[in-house]
Amino acid sequence: MTGNMPGDPRRTADHLLGPAGPELGCDECFEMLGAYVELELAGAPADAQMPLMRAHLAGCSACRDDHDSLLALLLADPGEPA
Amino acid sequence: MPIAVLALASESRLAGTVTTEPPGAGNGAGIAGLPGTVPQSWVARLSCAGAGRDAAVAELHDLLLRAARFEIRRRRRAFPQLGGADLDDLAWQSADDALMSILRRLGDFRGDSQFTTWARKFAIVEAGAKVRRHAWRRREIPLTTALWPTVADDAPGPHQHAEAQDLLGALREEVGRLTARQRQVFVAVALNDVPIDVLAERLNTTRGALYKTLHDARHKLRAALAARGLGIEGGWR
Numbered sequence: 001m002t003g004n005m006p007g008d009p010r011r012t013a014d015h016l017l018g019p020a021g022p023e024l025g026c027d028e029c030f031e032m033l034g035a036y037v038e039l040e041l042a043g044a045p046a047d048a049q050m051p052l053m054r055a056h057l058a059g060c061s062a063c064r065d066d067h068d069s070l071l072a073l074l075l076a077d078p079g080e081p082a
Numbered sequence: 083m084p085i086a087v088l089a090l091a092s093e094s095r096l097a098g099t100v101t102t103e104p105p106g107a108g109n110g111a112g113i114a115g116l117p118g119t120v121p122q123s124w125v126a127r128l129s130c131a132g133a134g135r136d137a138a139v140a141e142l143h144d145l146l147l148r149a150a151r152f153e154i155r156r157r158r159r160a161f162p163q164l165g166g167a168d169l170d171d172l173a174w175q176s177a178d179d180a181l182m183s184i185l186r187r188l189g190d191f192r193g194d195s196q197f198t199t200w201a202r203k204f205a206i207v208e209a210g211a212k213v214r215r216h217a218w219r220r221r222e223i224p225l226t227t228a229l230w231p232t233v234a235d236d237a238p239g240p241h242q243h244a245e246a247q248d249l250l251g252a253l254r255e256e257v258g259r260l261t262a263r264q265r266q267v268f269v270a271v272a273l274n275d276v277p278i279d280v281l282a283e284r285l286n287t288t289r290g291a292l293y294k295t296l297h298d299a300r301h302k303l304r305a306a307l308a309a310r311g312l313g314i315e316g317g318w319r
Contacts (some may be wrong), residue, residue, distance in 0.1 A: 012233075012246050016253065016272045017307075018300045025297075026278075026290040033203050034195030059300075060293055062210070062278045069153050069206045070199070076152070079145075079198035 018059030024052045029063045037070050041078075124197040125188060143181050145198060149205035150176035157213040172216060176209035183208075214277040223284055224274045225266045230254055231273065249312060256306040264299035271296055 024032070036053050039046035047054045057064045127138035150173040158169065183204050191200055233246040257265055266285075270276040271292070278296070282289045 012249055016300075017304050018272070018297070020304065023297070026293045030203070030207065031190075034199040038195050038199055059297070060278065061275070062214075062289065065157075065210055066203070066207050069156055069210060070203050072156065073149055073152050073202060073206065074199060077148070079196055079202070 014058075019055035021055060022052055023055035023059055025056070026060060026063055029053065029056050029060070030066075033063075033067060033070060037067065037074060040071065041074055124201075125191060128185065128188060139181070139185075142184070142201060143177055145201065146180045146184075146205040147173060147177040149202040150174075150180070150209040153206045153209035154213055157210060168216070172212045173209060176205055176212055180204035180208045211279040214280050215283055218277065218280045223270055223276050223281060225270055227254065227257060227265070227269055227273075249307070252307055252310055252312060253303065256303050259306070260299050260302060264295055264302070267292055267295045268299040268303075272300070 032050055032053060036046050036050050039049060057067055124138065124142070127134055128142065129135070151170075153176075154169055154173050180201075184201050191197060231250065233243055233250060235243075257268060260268060267281065270281050271278050278292050279289045282292050285292070
């Protein structure tokens, strides 16, 4: 059981209520994750090209974990040349 | 690729009973119909017959196993109770399951990322889900509001602390007005940080379906709190 919520109401609202606007679902996030992470690694405007992805990552901790791990993996081992 | 937002996503796309597939696993189109612009090396090798395919499958499995081990090493820090040979078993299971998903969904690869990136995300998702399920396998999942969180003492000031208390109090009332399913999902995932794929397995549904339920619950709660004048709608972002 989570005992405490942050004392800052803004953080509490963000944590509990997630993104305020539209967002992707988990399925769409999964489909687009590879391209999104590669854009980030290339320094390209990933959020501008996939504007609903960031909102989903803010609201879904499991997809955020997957994103962070894929990003870290590609940083450690980029894989095949483009 | 069409981009569907949650508010517009069809129920059929998100509904289902599969619990061991990564998100999006229901969209496989088989290996027929590959567009001509897709890089073909991996896809071609995996689609041919004979020894060439066997070698490609083995190479891909090795790539997936390394990705799964990477993910499990990362997650292990968050779950110190995990240990022993179970961890490498989880990595092998993750690589095996990811390989099966990839071979089944080879036709979905459109070349908008490197093939190795596309493939390794399956291993990351499989391994992450397996670690979370392993870590939660003997833990009870809270689905009711019998216990309710309090506001921590880390508020920037007394005004913010009171505001957070008001928010939690109002939220508790509004959570009671959600549907039973929305309440379960909100209490477990948002309030108690139960991983959504762990809850999906317990409730025999999919991560995507549960997130849709959570999204609807959050939307309803935002609207209700805004109607109370708590300034949620866009004011706290």
